[in-house]
Amino acid sequence: MPSKRTARIGALTVAAVCSTVSAVVLTAPAHADTVHIHDIQGTTRTSPYAGQKVTDVAGIVTALRTYGSSRGFWIQDPTPDTDPATSEGVFVFTSSTPKVAVGDSVTVTGTVSEYVPGGASSGNQSLTEITKPTITVLSSGNAVPAPTVINSRSVPAAYAPAGDTAASGSINALTLEPKKYALDYYESLEGMNVQVADTRVVTATDPYSELWVTVKPHENVTRRGGTIYGAYTSQNTGRLQIQSLGSTADFPVANVGDKLAGTTAGPLDYNQFGGYTLVASQLGTLEKGDLKRETTRKQSRGELAVATYNVENLDPGDGTFAAHAAAIVNNLQSPDIVSLEEIQDNNGATDDGTVAADQTVTKLIDAIVAAGGPKYDWRSIDPVNDKDGGEPGGNIRQVFLFNPERVSFTDRAGGDSTTPVGVTKVHGKAQLTASPGRIDPANTAWTSSRKPLAGEFVFRGKTVFVIANHLNSKGGDQGLTAQYQPPARSSETQRHLQATAVNSFVTEILKAQKNADVLALGDMNDFEFSDTTKILEGDGELWSAIKSLPKSERYTYDYQGNQQVLDQILVSPSIRKGCDFDYDSVHVNSEFSDQISDHDPQVLRFRP
Known part of the structure; x- marks a missing residue:
């Protein structure tokens, strides 16, 4: 299965890891203090409900993660609000294999948590989750919300806002501006079903069954198909990591310059080994390039x-x-x-x-x-x-x-x-x-x-x-x-x-x-x-x-x-x-x- 590096690390998550998921409940939910997913996600990187219990959060199950120590599932609200800064998806951390199916309409009662992959000392952003969940399945076989398309037009050219100097340079409390900054755009889609199409591979498949693509084919492109990093102030905003929710045996073994043709789709996650990651339920078809290893010329006698x-x-x-x-x-x-x-x-x-x-x-x-x-x-x-x-x-x-x-x-x-x-x-x-x-x-x-x-x-x-x-x-x-x-x-x-x-x-x-x-x-x-x-x-x-x-x-x-x-x-x-x-x-x-x-x-x- 995918990378063993999905193991959850850090004191912030000990309670969540040690908790057990409640059995799926088939009775009607209690209606008290109900909130929507976009309310939980809010307009900044941290939830206004962090540390609080939320009741009967409704959504459609879009994907399951059944491996590693970060087991759980994603849900998405099929009736989004009009604010582009608020994500409509969220990860439900169960710690054990989830007992729901893609297409289930569910309500979830649990505690909102801000999980920092790699621990707080890493400086990473946090991932908004619902932990210690009680899950109610209302119906099955529902249509999964259509994925949001990530492409060269949707990702802004500017990379990130400057951090708040009063908060040691953190951007956590800043209101998201998804039309202005790439990191804000990706954050506004955290937990949601997304897709990319016909993307070029810019970092080859690694031993953990991960690769990187770009949705901006002309962004600092090299003649061999990669993306050059030329300055601290010139970030490449089109880069996105791809993992798979399926068997690693099926993961494409790609080199730089290869292409993931067609659609690659799944929830947008965040991890300590690359940040925003499309965890694919559907992988595009690998089209191999013709990249060859280089050979330099022989030195002359006097060189x-x-x-x-x-x-x-x-x-x-x-x-x-x-x-x-x-x-x-x-x-x-x-x-x-x-x-x-x-x-x-x-x-x-x-x-x-x-x-x-x-x-x-x-x-x-x-x-x-x-x-x-x-x-x-x-x-x-x-x-x-x-x-x-x-x-x-x-x-x-x-x-x-x-x-x-x-x-x-x-x-x-x-x-x-x-x-x-x-x-x-x-x-x-x-x-x-x-x-x-x-x-x-x-x-x-x-x-x-x-x-x-x-x-x-x-x-x-x-x-x-x-x-x-x-x-x-x-x-x-x-x-x-x-x-x-x-x-x-x-x-x-x-x-x-x-x-x-x-x-x-x-x-x-x-x-x-x-x-x-x-x-x-x-x-x-x-x-x-x-x-x-x-x-x-x-x-x-x-x-x-x-x-x-x-x-x-x-x-x-x-x-x-x-x-x-x-x-x-x-x-x-x-x-x-x-x-x-x-x-x-x-x-x-x-x-x-x-x-x-x-x-x-x-x-x-x-x-x-």
């Missing part, structure tokens, strides 16, 4: 090719080594240097003190050889156990692979997990005090996060400094559909400190040698337009080379219908000013349902 690739928690027990090797050899054309992120230790998530990753790396190198690639050499530094974040016990770290037939590594002793690497000036040239070495590992900026790995390489007699990064994730940031607008990005605080440390280290190299070739690359976990990137770039010490691409091609990741940049290669002025470089984000993963990593690799070719 140094440097790549970055997040291989997503790779450990010896994974079955993805051959696929990763094929991507490196065939799609990336065997770069001279590959900075790998998320290489786990030799026993993966087993938390027993193991920190060495030689078995993981050797297995990947052997797979690359088997795929027809070079016999890479490698350098890395094992982290202190359980100090670098990531999956507990996994001890992820960055690793340099390099092709010794094309490039050499300058080994200089002294680098370990806790000793900071420095910069010296020798014969007018910058030189690392240790190679490989870790940048400022005792700095609190790196608490529970990966420390950057710095190394010196030589290509055709010229030194190139490479800094492999994996900055802290966006975990803890509020979602785009949060009740706080604009949503808070709390993870930036640490990431900005990390970017400052990296920029400071690059500045040291450039002070020692103004024309030094420096690359800072990896999973920066932030956008090319972000303040994190601005801090990394500093006063021109670095520049993010992905900005050399057209805006519609700037993405390395696909999240909730937004194609966006997380992985970057930043270059020093000597590389940028020469204009003799070629950057490519090679789309082999992020757009595909059978991805082996959620990140696309990038490659930069230049002449040192």
Whole structure:
């Protein structure tokens, strides 16, 4: 059945989860304090009846959810009011399999609740529900209210109102303006039967049987069929998550650019994994596109090719080594240097003190050889156990692979997990005090996060400094559909400190040698337009080379219908000013349902 992530979380719902649904009552209801669904939903995001008992709320059952811990059903009033801000649908939370059928005319007596998916600390909006219900079936086989059509004309271009500063930026108490703001429009349909038609897939089907479509086919479209995310102030309003109320075995396995042809219809829900979601009782027919994995060009003899690739928690027990090797050899054309992120230790998530990753790396190198690639050499530094974040016990770290037939590594002793690497000036040239070495590992900026790995390489007699990064994730940031607008990005605080440390280290190299070739690359976990990137770039010490691409091609990741940049290669002025470089984000993963990593690799070719 659909995602196990539908489990209800948070103290706000403990009483509801533990309650039991009353048996269906077939007697006539008592008529006292009767309210309509639109009265319960009201004109704001929270119900004026929250916490109160309501009696004999009438509606037609439009859909049932019979799986997970969020079991219940949706009802909708077939005689709506004239206010577009008030929804005519609501979810009835039963906690066990509901004993009603689609088309039943019912009345429900129960308590109105505002359930926050993910808990109050998530910052998510709340979902208005009726809990602890007593249900009366009046008749069966009734026509279900026709779904409201969601399309490019109905969804406003503006995303959300600014939050109330007196309420910490919350939009909960603001009167909905569904003709002005997209989030208000979706909220005005919460719990109602809705439909979309002939929609393009903008995020591939994930392991939880979810995908994202857009109802605005021309909104920031990419040439491969996605939707680009280009600024905090330019949200893509046509994105909508699709789940299914049926068996996951029947859920379409779609890639970006595919199409859900015909009608997809069902109640509009709200969850912690994407906000507004059409939970489909009827799914459109999948029409496959012809999306192919990209292949970059081979570097010329005089070009140094440097790549970055997040291989997503790779450990010896994974079955993805051959696929990763094929991507490196065939799609990336065997770069001279590959900075790998998320290489786990030799026993993966087993938390027993193991920190060495030689078995993981050797297995990947052997797979690359088997795929027809070079016999890479490698350098890395094992982290202190359980100090670098990531999956507990996994001890992820960055690793340099390099092709010794094309490039050499300058080994200089002294680098370990806790000793900071420095910069010296020798014969007018910058030189690392240790190679490989870790940048400022005792700095609190790196608490529970990966420390950057710095190394010196030589290509055709010229030194190139490479800094492999994996900055802290966006975990803890509020979602785009949060009740706080604009949503808070709390993870930036640490990431900005990390970017400052990296920029400071690059500045040291450039002070020692103004024309030094420096690359800072990896999973920066932030956008090319972000303040994190601005801090990394500093006063021109670095520049993010992905900005050399057209805006519609700037993405390395696909999240909730937004194609966006997380992985970057930043270059020093000597590389940028020469204009003799070629950057490519090679789309082999992020757009595909059978991805082996959620990140696309990038490659930069230049002449040192």
